[in-house]
Amino acid sequence: MAGAIRDLFRDHAEFRIGAVLVAFVLLLSALASFSPYPPESVYVVPPDVPPSLAYWFGTTSRGQDVFWELSVALRNTLLFGAVVAMISRVIALVIGLLSGYKGGWVDRALMSVNDTFIVIPLLPLLVLFYFVMRDRMSWLALALIMACFGWAYDARLIRSVAMSLKAREFTQTSLFSGMSTREILVQEHLPHVMPVVFSTAMNNMVWSIGLEVTLAVLGFTDVNRPTIGGMIYWANQHAAMVAGVWWWIAFPIAAVTMMFIGLFLLAVTANAYIDPRSRFRTIGGAF
Amino acid sequence: MCCIRAMRLIASALLLLLFLSAPPSYGQGLPQDIPRKELLILENPEGTIKNAGWFNIWAINAGSQSNGLQQVALDTLWYIDPEAGLDGAWDNSLAADKPQYNSDFTEMRVNLRKGIFWSDNVEFTADDVVATVMTQIMHPGMRFSAVMASNVASVEAPDRYTVVFKLKHPNSRFHTNFTVRWGAVWILPKHVFEKVDDPLRFNFNKPISLGAYELHSYDPNGKWYIWQLRRDWDRTTLARFGKPGPKYLAYIDPGPPDKRVILQLNHELDVIHDIAPEGMFALARQSKTTRAWFKGFPYGHPDPTLPAVIFNTQNDLFKNPDVRWALALLIDIKAVVMAAYRGACTISAIGVPPTGAHPETYHQPMEEWLKSFEIDTGKRKIRPYDPTIGKQIADMLRPSMGEQIPSDPKEVARAFGMGWWKPDPQAAQELLEKEGFAKRNGAWTTPDGRLFSIRVMVEGDLRPVMTRAGTMIVQLWKQAGIDAKIDLAQGTLPTRRAAGDFDTLIGWSVETWGGHQDLSYFLDSWHSQFVAEPGKSQPLRNWQRWSSPALDKIIEEIRTVDFDDPRSIELGKEYIKLAVKEMPTIPLMAYTVFTAMDQTYWTGFPTAENPYTNPVPNWGNSRYMFVRLKPAS
Amino acid sequence: MHAQAVPDVPSEAVPPMLSVRDLRTYYRANRLGIKREVKAVDGISLTVRRGEIYGLAGESGSGKSTLLNCVAGAIRPPMEIVGGDIDFAFLSGYGGLHRAPPAEVARVRWRHLSYIMQGSMNVLNPLRRLRSVFVDFAYPHVGGTRQQFERQLHAHLARLNLDRSVLSAYPHELSGGMRQRATVALATVCRPDLIIADEPTTALDVLVQKEVLGMIRGIQREMGSSVLLVTHDMGVHAHVSDRLGIMYAGHLVEEAGTAEIFRNPLHPYTKHLISSLPRIGDDAPRCGLGGAPPNLADPPLGCRFHPRCPLAMKVCSGEAPAMLETAPGHRVACFAYNQSGGA
């Protein structure tokens, strides 16, 4: 693993750029634990100070240091995206593999459920959830709900891969050798769909974080917990754009964009490295 | 080769974009075919109107009210201006003079003006007033149906210009239903409604106008409404003050705050209804032509409404005045003012908004009493009032704002308010301990041993400054060891407020006429007869669900004295003292509305120096603004 | 197994259809951080005469396919032609398709040089009916109206005993053999001068294999085209090839008429290849060759076969043997024959 990363780093400019971007963002978010102020407190520093030596990224109209605020926000946002991605990957994997492998009525039933999740419009639902759950709607609860709605497309994708795997010889071999469904799925099929899981995880993070920003801008999240969306929400509340407090918006945008581009580049290069096609070729033995 | 083809495609797409944006005849948000010089563009704070083609204001629905309909097309008997007024705060509009009650306030007689016409050439008469009342009584579900039904025994028109109301029970304030501060019972055209089968399902489109303007056109998607000065504007009540300046009025939905600022900087929005303080500061900085109520800081117009920390007094935790007081003493009002308004607001320690006629009537006379007011913490007696807090705020702002901050004590008091409660954590602690609360490891627990948790409900971006105030208060309480949290209710706030589904909320349960010292506008609804049982819906405005026999007595006496009787001022002071002792809500400041007026095309807007009316453009009395507006040279 | 009799002596007057001179093709990769140079084809010279089927045999990884790709001009990184020339009767002076101007390449492709690819499963666009593929590939070279082309197509299919309904089929609707026959039809429809066939019958069952080979042979005879046929299957070569070249680890190690090679294989590797062919009546498994083909990124010095060679001598590990003619039309690269001056 370490060797692979070293190779990637040496050979791919994209990987280098991606790694540097992500490392920067991770570093920034790791600094969150060292914030000299409680992240939810306001008016702890003079408001509206432009970026300077004392306040590298300036201060907000709420008297927060943008640097520390951003650091905490990045950590929270990354955590949120990662949790959504992780949980939804697990659901997508279980449903996708099971549906693709089992076929028949299991497949039909699971795909009906799957399609239902695809067709239900998410935004009004999340807003209603917010109204019902109120302050019990913590970021974790929101992440859980989003994860419950963020797997359906990818489950379909995994299902189609699983169906092709099922037709492979090695599946039959495993079946004849007396492996259970669970064993076949976990030991034989799972490794083949991991590249798909890996690349969809990135998209899923973009999606969930984007939706979090949307919800926060509309005020449907816990806006006191610093997140990228929460920062934008408060910046809007204080008309930061037109008030000339550009650093309040510019730095979060820059950071979140860096994060996404970095993650994307990593995902792309890593994907090329473990190209599923070459894996299928070698493992499938059809060529 | 293919690349080149693709490039060409993109290039042509871009060209197409440029081409489309090229025709210069299209301005950005300006109406077509209307000379800009004859047009005043105002913000409709209701935003995009879902049910845009609905003008029947007497039926409840998603039609707009502040789209010009109530400001320029409808009319009613009287107006009370929150400011000085064109001709005094009181204005007889459709009525020729003040209401005449009989001695026991069971009958009200109204004389109407003559020569007032609907826009379809039908004369306005007493029949219209009678129809307004009777139509609503006959159709429960109409906007003013319940009020009329519960008050009016009969209504008659002895002649074309006189209306006599017989009331079911004595009510010295019945006329206020027909008196606009913000809105009131609008008079409907009998000759239109008598032909309608079901007035609840009638859209009143196109509306027949009784005001000086009539509907010109509107957007079916509810983004804009354009009104046009009536040819016969001189046959409306506004004609008494001269010819309105603008020939056309456009009430538009300009979108989020950023865009309001951009539009005004581009001179495409003459009057912004309200904006975040920072937006106001940005406009003041960047636009030479923008004017607000105050020429400089604090800019905004203080509304006669009083944002406060409203306790749910039916909640066990907040039943006790000592607890409420302790929480008040933990608030640093300067921090709240800075957080909410960046200092740009007027504070008030007492339950009356520090605006209009009130400072002279209530705040100044009560100052001495406040200074000597004592509370007993159980260990000692303290005098919590600090008369210098208004001045302290001004002093705090002076270094960064400089000249803009007045130094004359009177002006300081008018702009920033007078005194407030001095933060006193020690006294707060004593008060809480007196009531059995305990502080362990820096965290307060209630008498029954649970964590002392308070949710502060705010509305979110619908009321940004209140949200900010709430956030600050939460922080202050948290620092004192209370488990406080903000509770962002967004659109659920009205439902939850009515249901009593909150610990505390930042909102107002106090609002007044502004231009008149009578407090019945809100106080009557604080009578314990209206307090709902826990779990039931609370009618407005006693959101704190506070009942007090002493207050009931005050209210009952107010009901028996005349609107203009000086005795009602004394009773008002009684209420203030009671509210200070009991602290059912913690009054914070006047709700400041940052109305920004662009003088590029029009001049003569109402301001603090020339306070002939309030500038907030969604109020029914903002019509008085139009007769003073002159085209800019 | 038998080989067909073929004239061993080339007619000197007519230039060969294809001549490859000292071709060296390397894969230069920088994969996983290690710079590697795989000498897949390392100094091969051969000629394909007019009207003959030239067979190329060798294990997988011997560089056969690379050689074909070079001839076909399908050079993609990391593959790189480092040296040598490839000349065709219909295109000379450039030293290979990869150096020829695009217009020339376009003129030559399919009209003069066509290709039957390894594994017909994926060589036909799965989303296109065969008719469209024929049109895409051949129509621009044939010209005329579409009706004429269609008639020509029908005639061609008839000649190959193919039903014209295949034209309306998608590739996946055809059986493997059908698909490969269609591919042959596709490769021959323009009556090209040279057909490159890369493992055309691998993965087909024996009966179909025979049919397809017969078809290639038949149409080649009829049109007088040359075929460069690559397969590891010596049985196939014995069946159709006129002459045969044996490749090992990027080198051509032996070349002769097919009958000659089968009768008198010289190179130990050739002997091994031929002896591994199954014969009826075999009961004991014949012993195989020890060791594995060399790693071409780091080939053994000297003769590349020497680590596995039963006849290996000292000299074999020191220098590479040259290709020398031991009999007319029979060349071999082995010190065993070099030193003794031919067996």
Added chain:
Amino acid sequence: MLRIASYEAADCGDPGSFLRHGGALMSGYFAFLLRRLGQFGLVLFIGINVAYVITHASPIDPVEQSISAVTSFGNTAPDAVEQMRSALRELYGLGATPLDQYRLFWSRILRADFGPSLSAFPTPVSTLIGRALPWTAGLLAVSTIIAWGLGNLLGGLAGYYQKSRTLRLMGVVAIGLHPIPYYILALLLLIVFGYLWPVLPIAGGSAMNLPQSLTMEFVASVLQHAILPALSLILIGVGSWFIGMRSLVSNIVTEDYVVYAELAGVRPWRILSSYVMRNAMAPQLTGLAMSLGGIFNGAVITEKVFGYPGLGSLLVDAVYAGDYGLVLGVTTISIVAVSAGVLAIDLLYPLLDPRVKVN
């Protein structure tokens, strides 16, 4: 269910069969169609019911919202409010038992009638939706299709001509724009083109005081007003299509049939269009159908930022107002549209990819 043979299309043709005959295929397709339609109905039923349950679980009381709108408006006596409450409850039909309300709901849905809006009583929900839908559908359909077309074209080219510097640059731009939260990009566009260089309208769907009729003037105004919202949607949308198409194409160009076609000297444009792009199209078309189905959700942020009329703000307003009639109206349309998109793609897939077997 469809079987999509993905990478190894080769496995599909079983060696024994020659050309399968149309008749068998058709009857198989018919059975598949029936089953698929059944599933479509099931998904609709479940989806709409979930939406019904959730909207009715909303803590917002439409009556209370109406009353608060009314009472904040004037000096209304408290005792009158209780009367108003019961009058409105009756008017809105909230007096009926939950079961009756549910029954009424379905009997209306089946007649494609969503009843009256509670917050815009008595205006029918369908009228409100009908007013907003053309704007939303127009803007979103056009920008989705443009983003799709542009993203696929550029992504296809970039996957095919991997060395082109221009295309690489475009890739960087498309990918760089793609992850920017939409709200921010929209706001930036607004500030650039509405404030710093004010050349484009930043509010509304068409110019004020221009009758909504099919005149050149109106159409031009609509187009002009749509530029910024559409541009923001396209800029964000292109990226994901670009990325998807590029990776699909860069896989396809190594396929044997592409190499073979190149060896055959098939013209590059033909290879690109019929061999590369065409073969990458099926998954992209699936995505397009789903995106097009999704446009009936509206675009809340677009509408908020650009003040564009549409379903998104109608929906959020309806949620705020507790107007479940309206919420259900919009969500039902959206559920139907997305399911129909999925259904259409499933039914059309055999046409897009003949390898797909109906079983």
